[in-house]
Amino acid sequence: MWRPVLAALDWIRSKVDDGCRYVPPHAVPVDEVIPARWRSSVIDEEGRVNRISYELCVLAQLRDRIRSKEIWVVGADRYRNPDDDLPKDFDARREAYYTGLNLTADARAFSSAIREELAQELLLLNANIPRNDKVRLLWRGENRISLTPFKPLPEPRGLASIKTEIGQRWPMTGLLDVLKEAALDTGLLEAFETSASRVALPKTALDQRLLLCLYGLGTNAGLKRIA
Incomplete structure (x- = not known):
């Protein structure tokens, strides 16, 4: 191909x-x-x-x-020769690596098992979906499968006490400030890597955007509200 x-x-x-x-x-x-x-x-x-x-x-x-x-x-x-993704001794220890991953070295057997699993899952979907009132198949639009949102889970026990304690200790400190201090103390932002070949943004601007993204996703505020 x-x-x-x-x-x-x-x-x-x-x-x-x-x-x-x-x-x-x-x-x-x-x-x-x-x-x-x-x-x-x-x-x-x-x-x-x-x-x-x-x-x-x-x-x-x-x-x-x-x-x-x-x-x-x-x-x-990222887009290098896939042979470079393999361990250097893969040819010599091929069987050991397959055994460690609990996989068969037979490509036909592997693909047959995948096809069989896919067929079983499709049969289960076909049998279940007429009785599943949480899922609807649509005939128009780009998203043809409509899922009913889950009901909100009850608030975990003790969360109210934690909120109260934090409010009493740091009444004027916002959550974003806490996240920023945690990032400065732990260096957690250094764990993020770009998927591109280079980074064009200055580090200060990049760190600021990362903090805002983490805050928006972690609080369910959403990226649009934070932008």
């Missing part, structure tokens, strides 16, 4: 200086590159390939392949 995408990238690279807007479908890699949902945007009514739409489609396919590590980026960390 990844070879056609790389072939499409090679074609795009070779046509960088070509100003053509449309190309015939036989001139570009099409099979296993253009999904069904993209075809109406990439191929017009005359059967021509819109080059701009084609390039966007190929980049979208490249993104998906990189995320699944069918294609990897040399020198990258």
